[in-house]
Amino acid sequence: MTAYVRPADLAEATRVLADHPAWMILAGGTDLMVHAQHQPVPVGILDLWRLPGLGGIDARQRDDRSWLRLGAGTTWREVIADARVQHALPNLVAAAREIGALQIQARGTIGGNLGTSSPVGDSLPVWLALGAEIELRSVHGTRTVPYADYCTGYRKTARGVEELITAVWAPVPATGTRLHWRKVGTRKAQSISKVMAAAALALDGDTITAARIGLGAVADRPIRATAIEAALVGRRLGDDAIAAARAALAIAPITDVRSTAAYRHDVAANLIARFVAA
Amino acid sequence: MDSGTASASRRVTSEAVGTSLPRVDGIAKVTGRARYLDDLDAVGAWHGVTVRSTIPHGILDGLDRDPAFDWTDIVVVTAADIPGQNVITLIELDQPALVPVGGTIRHVDEAIALVAAPTRARAFAAARAITARVTPLVPVLSIEDALTGPIQLHGADNVFKRFAIRKGHATDGEIEAALAASAHVIDSVYRTSPQEQMYIEPQAMMAEWREGACHVTGSMQCPYYVHKAMKPLLDLHAEDVIISQTVTGGGFGGKEEYPSMIAAHAALLAKVAQRPVKIVYDRDEDIAATTKRHPALIRHRLGLDALGNPTVIDVDVVMDGGAYATLSAVVLSRGVLHAAGPYKCPVVRIVGRVVATNHPPHGAFRGFGAPQTTFAYERQIEKAARLMGADPLAYRRRHALRAGDTTATSQVLGYSVATDEVLDAIEQCAGTPPVRDGVNASGAPVKRGRGVCFYFHGAGFTGSGEQRLAGRATVALAAGGRFEVRASSTDIGQGAITIFTQLAADGLGVDASRIDVIDPNTARVPDSGPTVASRTCMVVGGLVEAGAKLIAARIRAWAESVGRAGSIEDLADDAFGALGPIAETTQYTPPPGIAWDDATYTGAAYPVFGWAACLVDVAVDLDTYEVAIERCVQAVDVGKAINPAIVKGQIEGGTLQALGWAVLENVVYKNGKVANATMTNCIVPTFADAPELETIIVEVPYPFGPHGAKGVGEIPMDGPAAAVANAVALALGVEFDELPISPEVVAQRLGGQS
Numbered sequence A: 001m002t003a004y005v006r007p008a009d010l011a012e013a014t015r016v017l018a019d020h021p022a023w024m025i026l027a028g029g030t031d032l033m034v035h036a037q038h039q040p041v042p043v044g045i046l047d048l049w050r051l052p053g054l055g056g057i058d059a060r061q062r063d064d065r066s067w068l069r070l071g072a073g074t075t076w077r078e079v080i081a082d083a084r085v086q087h088a089l090p091n092l093v094a095a096a097r098e099i100g101a102l103q104i105q106a107r108g109t110i111g112g113n114l115g116t117s118s119p120v121g122d123s124l125p126v127w128l129a130l131g132a133e134i135e136l137r138s139v140h141g142t143r144t145v146p147y148a149d150y151c152t153g154y155r156k157t158a159r160g161v162e163e164l165i166t167a168v169w170a171p172v173p174a175t176g177t178r179l180h181w182r183k184v185g186t187r188k189a190q191s192i193s194k195v196m197a198a199a200a201l202a203l204d205g206d207t208i209t210a211a212r213i214g215l216g217a218v219a220d221r222p223i224r225a226t227a228i229e230a231a232l233v234g235r236r237l238g239d240d241a242i243a244a245a246r247a248a249l250a251i252a253p254i255t256d257v258r259s260t261a262a263y264r265h266d267v268a269a270n271l272i273a274r275f276v277a278a
Numbered sequence B: 001m002d003s004g005t006a007s008a009s010r011r012v013t014s015e016a017v018g019t020s021l022p023r024v025d026g027i028a029k030v031t032g033r034a035r036y037l038d039d040l041d042a043v044g045a046w047h048g049v050t051v052r053s054t055i056p057h058g059i060l061d062g063l064d065r066d067p068a069f070d071w072t073d074i075v076v077v078t079a080a081d082i083p084g085q086n087v088i089t090l091i092e093l094d095q096p097a098l099v100p101v102g103g104t105i106r107h108v109d110e111a112i113a114l115v116a117a118p119t120r121a122r123a124f125a126a127a128r129a130i131t132a133r134v135t136p137l138v139p140v141l142s143i144e145d146a147l148t149g150p151i152q153l154h155g156a157d158n159v160f161k162r163f164a165i166r167k168g169h170a171t172d173g174e175i176e177a178a179l180a181a182s183a184h185v186i187d188s189v190y191r192t193s194p195q196e197q198m199y200i201e202p203q204a205m206m207a208e209w210r211e212g213a214c215h216v217t218g219s220m221q222c223p224y225y226v227h228k229a230m231k232p233l234l235d236l237h238a239e240d241v242i243i244s245q246t247v248t249g250g251g252f253g254g255k256e257e258y259p260s261m262i263a264a265h266a267a268l269l270a271k272v273a274q275r276p277v278k279i280v281y282d283r284d285e286d287i288a289a290t291t292k293r294h295p296a297l298i299r300h301r302l303g304l305d306a307l308g309n310p311t312v313i314d315v316d317v318v319m320d321g322g323a324y325a326t327l328s329a330v331v332l333s334r335g336v337l338h339a340a341g342p343y344k345c346p347v348v349r350i351v352g353r354v355v356a357t358n359h360p361p362h363g364a365f366r367g368f369g370a371p372q373t374t375f376a377y378e379r380q381i382e383k384a385a386r387l388m389g390a391d392p393l394a395y396r397r398r399h400a401l402r403a404g405d406t407t408a409t410s411q412v413l414g415y416s417v418a419t420d421e422v423l424d425a426i427e428q429c430a431g432t433p434p435v436r437d438g439v440n441a442s443g444a445p446v447k448r449g450r451g452v453c454f455y456f457h458g459a460g461f462t463g464s465g466e467q468r469l470a471g472r473a474t475v476a477l478a479a480g481g482r483f484e485v486r487a488s489s490t491d492i493g494q495g496a497i498t499i500f501t502q503l504a505a506d507g508l509g510v511d512a513s514r515i516d517v518i519d520p521n522t523a524r525v526p527d528s529g530p531t532v533a534s535r536t537c538m539v540v541g542g543l544v545e546a547g548a549k550l551i552a553a554r555i556r557a558w559a560e561s562v563g564r565a566g567s568i569e570d571l572a573d574d575a576f577g578a579l580g581p582i583a584e585t586t587q588y589t590p591p592p593g594i595a596w597d598d599a600t601y602t603g604a605a606y607p608v609f610g611w612a613a614c615l616v617d618v619a620v621d622l623d624t625y626e627v628a629i630e631r632c633v634q635a636v637d638v639g640k641a642i643n644p645a646i647v648k649g650q651i652e653g654g655t656l657q658a659l660g661w662a663v664l665e666n667v668v669y670k671n672g673k674v675a676n677a678t679m680t681n682c683i684v685p686t687f688a689d690a691p692e693l694e695t696i697i698v699e700v701p702y703p704f705g706p707h708g709a710k711g712v713g714e715i716p717m718d719g720p721a722a723a724v725a726n727a728v729a730l731a732l733g734v735e736f737d738e739l740p741i742s743p744e745v746v747a748q749r750l751g752g753q754s
């Protein structure tokens, strides 16, 4: 028989996980349920759905910066509906709108997308572009790691077996920052991404002063296009920036049942070019 | 069963036909009360799971059971347990129910053994604990390999079936001479992809043996196909095989022939397990193992004179039949019969072949071979129009068939030709075509284009098929002033029950609420033929209407004899008391003057055709190479819309399935295995992918159909893919002769932007 615990609070959740690090951590279940029938039956289930303390979106000050702290239990519908997120992180809202469709958005969570950390997880390039940090918590304490250090390989993360993902900290972009998102999926809804790109561009007039670009579905994990980011600094939006971005694109995507390497490469270039168009 | 409208106060007149009577089965379905096979539980039923091959071609040397597995509550069935012949009876007797040890595996995911257990999880575990020992053989995995490679899967040339149509009995030499004499020849090769039906309810069947008789119930289109297949397999007399249909969540052809396979498996397991056994396919298993639309390779040569008039049409159609013959011969037949299109042309040669490969068998799917050849001819006509600098609709109008013209099989079209009506309908609502260059909502540059197509679809069975089949249906007087309709035609979501209700109501002159359409069960309904070929309303509906009129006449005769007056509704209850459960069974007779010659493939290929035209506006995103369908108008001639809402639903559904086939659906084979056997990767359009579909119902009556009705189920599937390709070709200035026109293909054809 599978053990099942629905903890009352975060403290209990971390205690249960410390005692049973092999248990299945269940949030919305939208990733876990897909192949449940063909997976070994879990020894135990730690059910985080609607766990008090795991939800909620708050404005916070930290390290002299403004952040939005999004609880790991926040669903995509809640992200979409939140006025502060809409205002500060419109590219996150855009990504959330394209995750599955209404039913999945009502159930799927921020933490679940990070827990799976699939190369096609739609929120992940956005966290890269925003420079977000992942908050992890266990009975031993709380730490935050930048997303770039959090995902360490194909569906591999820096999360320790006793750690829960408790939140994402997203720095509120300075006013005037251009934020972008575009997903290219197999179809318009309920689709797995073939290519996706997110960007945050800091501007002085129409000159790019800093750029952060996250790409998904073009490598074994969500990646930052660091060469393009560097090449864009000092460029003017438009042909200048487009040429620099195209020249600096260095990705080696794969061909699989959903798309081809050539397509992914071309489209990633086109999406970034569109972001830096005048 | 829920009645559509049971209001007793409703005025009683013959007025059900032509109204959008709410679906008789609708409320149960939308409230979740309808019980699909998986919702049914027989006492003590076990779950069956199929053990499948993992190689496309080879010898099955043995089946090993894991000795470490606990086999105590597991039933295992192999070919050795089959009481009769190990064959799924269809057109040919080549497909086994289970590959026997020592026999040949002909495709990946072929059934090699069966297990049943008290729970589904146990059954899955048991299936995993059986391994096949095999000697692999080199597989044939493409049409080209089948035609030219060294491996022989079927006969000497791997051809399951071939057809040839020669209009004017043209010899090969005359065809070549006509092409040589043409001012222009448009010579192109087209490829279409396999397509998954993706019915909402996966395949499901349950079997149970009672007193030596085998009862099979499940999700299916054709109870009598299953009945026919079970007799030799189980070595039973006809009356000891009872097949019934449960509420069926879509079929699209996918539940035409394949259910016989699952019925066989469930029946065998139930026999050995001595208890009911239920088999419900997983979605992934369903996509991987069951039939798909035939991929096709078509070379089409169209000769034109200097004025652009077609002078010769020469088509070579090759379809990939997969590992077994299944229905391929009939699919190919319909494909070649449509391959010249609804156009005037004096000289025509159409050659068709369907070949054996080691793919899972391809089979029935809405359109049944016609979508493949329609794609080719409507691309050709488009190219001809462009070559001549003609307006695409005007060109089609000029060369289209009219009443009095002859088709490729030399059938003289006598009546119900709706060419001008459907072309007028499209033209009237066309409006201005989109401007070619633009920008879409995401800021990407787009190229826009408009494409049209014009096409026809033969209604009912091909050639002498309906005559051979001699479908029968019964209308009977029942107690309580009610009437029964009995037919083996199934409601698979397309509205058959409702249409029969309307036709019976009007034939009798009673309110629709008085009609009960009996659930198809071979012990209780006559064989009205399979639920295929857009024939249910036109052919079986006609029988229902005729039977209804006969019953009404008998009631009236009785009333007269006893001096009673009143409506049939008023008389029915007393008539039942006096006459008992009188029933009238009518049988199909072909319309006069219909003759078909199977030997030469000439004559009336179909008693009547439906006609359609389609207009599509596309926008191709130059950042992502996605083809967005911004507008789609279909004008479809159905003879008479017995129920306009249902007809509209059929047209919209078929259209979306066709648009999906055009731009995003595909079944990807890798070494003979379906590589995208999940709903995630074997994608079909969602509502977000669908444009607002504009549907125009055109009614040019068929004199021999009920109230003028002809087929509607399949025709909307045939044309839109060509219209999309025509639009994309115009938008981008690049020809697209293969389906799907996926973003990857568009990107490749445009040579990338980077």
Ligand SMILES: Cc1cc2nc3c(=O)[nH]c(=O)nc-3n(C[C@H](O)[C@H](O)[C@H](O)COP(=O)(O)OP(=O)(O)OC[C@H]3O[C@@H](n4cnc5c(N)ncnc54)[C@H](O)[C@@H]3O)c2cc1C
Pocket: A024, A025, A026, A027, A028, A029, A030, A031, A032, A033, A034, A048, A072, A073, A098, A099, A100, A101, A104, A107, A108, A109, A110, A111, A112, A113, A114, A115, A116, A120, A121, A122, A123, A163, A164, A165, A166, A190, A191, A192, A193
């Ligand atoms: C039909 C469908 C469509 C989908 N479409 C998309 C899409 O378009 N884009 C996309 O990105 N995803 C999509 N998904 C995947 C999924 O919905 C998302 O990844 C979602 O965010 C997962 O959240 P969840 O809460 O349901 O995760 P769950 O399934 O509950 O968990 C997922 C994983 O994360 C772990 N986990 C969950 N919460 C925590 C936590 N707090 N701490 C540690 N580990 C945790 C779980 O143990 C598990 O390994 C789709 C899924 C389905 C079924």
